[in-house]
Amino acid sequence: MAEGSTKFIKLKIKAQDDTILHFKVNPSTIMKDIFMSYSSKKQMMNYKIFRFFFDGKRLSPKKTVNELGLKNGDEIDAMIHQDGGGSACNY
Numbered sequence: 001m002a003e004g005s006t007k008f009i010k011l012k013i014k015a016q017d018d019t020i021l022h023f024k025v026n027p028s029t030i031m032k033d034i035f036m037s038y039s040s041k042k043q044m045m046n047y048k049i050f051r052f053f054f055d056g057k058r059l060s061p062k063k064t065v066n067e068l069g070l071k072n073g074d075e076i077d078a079m080i081h082q083d084g085g086g087s088a089c090n091y
Helices: 031-041
Strands: 009-014 020-025 050-054 075-080
Touching (some): 009 031, 020 031, 031 050
Parallel strands (some): 009 075
């Protein structure tokens, strides 16, 4: 690639309610920046309430688009993190 030319990648992030947001990113963009942008568009203050997955594997916010092997048109799943799963009490 010639210096000064940038090839962008279009990614989709799909929420649990099936809404999709589209992002046009540089391959060297770290995922944290994308996650923060997604959270902002969803009017959430902290991206860490979401878990992001691609092909069933959780994405690291420290990796770049290239490092994760994401390609043009790939779809990322966004799930809201929920704590819990404690034992049920029988009264």
